[in-house]
Amino acid sequence: APLLIANWLAAPVSEPLRHQWLGKFENGYASVMLLRGVNKPEQLAELAAIAPSVAGVRWVDKVAEVSTVMGRYRVLMAWVIALSYLLVFAALSYRFGKQAWRALLPTLLASGLALAILALLGQPLQLFNILALLLILGMGVDYGIFLLENPDRHATRPFLSVTLAAASTLLAFGLLALSAPPALPAFGLPMLLGIGLSWFLTPAFMPLTASKK
Secondary structure: OOOOHHHHHHOHHHHHHHHHEEEEEOOEEEEOOOOOOOOOHHHHHHHHHHHHHOOOOOOOOHHHHHHHHHHHHHHHHHHHHHHHHHHHHHHHHHHHHHHHHHHHHHHHHHHHHHHHHHHHOOOOOOHHHHHHHHHHHHHHHHHHHHHHHOOOOOOOHHHHHHHHHHHHHHHHOHHHHHOOOOHHHHHHHHHHHHHHHHHHHHHHHOOOOOOOO
């Protein structure tokens, strides 16, 4: 007796592949066919070009669809970060006047250097990298604001406070760089580099003032 699809779907052997059977539609039956043995991206492009010419075949590349969506959000978040820098600079200018750049520039340089290091390491620019830059802005600029409010370079307490804040941030987010899932290092490594560089660069941009003691 021939093996009917209904009997096959009811059998335990079909459990790993049941989700591929889509069932009956208006024009017939449909099933998902998974590709195997594709080792090069060029082969996917060739198959995508051939599929429309075959009757009843529809090409579906979920990985490419997700990558496209992530790419759109990456560009959108990049514009959000640029706008955030402008708004933060406007707020700092209202508070510190011509000295506002001293609080913001170290974080901007740290973010740029973090991306440059990732590029040197061969890491592609991902959405999680951009999201990390937004947190670097929010946390790194605090170091500049705190030191600019306490400009005495001979005072140790302001820098000690900033060091403790940076250390807690690195422990909370920077250790994600050691995680196994790919998304976590993509977020944690920029945080590790950006926060560390912000902490290192911020004191160098503070104005030279004499000690009050």
